[in-house]
Amino acid sequence: MTKETKTEKAKRLLTTGCVLVEFADEEKIMAKVAGDTSGYQVWIKDEPRCSCPNRQGDCSHIEAVKMIWRNE
Numbered sequence: 001m002t003k004e005t006k007t008e009k010a011k012r013l014l015t016t017g018c019v020l021v022e023f024a025d026e027e028k029i030m031a032k033v034a035g036d037t038s039g040y041q042v043w044i045k046d047e048p049r050c051s052c053p054n055r056q057g058d059c060s061h062i063e064a065v066k067m068i069w070r071n072e
């Protein structure tokens, strides 16, 4: 079994309803993401930020929020 990629995990978070957008406009978005072990806060404005212990700006939580924001 291969490890789930960041993009695959992000898609799974979206399809299972783990992403809750709290606020979004053209410049920023704030969302809560229910991860596998805990809930995280994602905030994207210029720099993406996530409260999870992974590398900042490069985790599946941010990836998932980016997918729904601006339809990118």
Ligand SMILES: [Zn+2]
Binding pocket: 040, 050, 051, 052, 053, 054, 059, 060, 061, 062
């Ligand atoms: Zn994260």
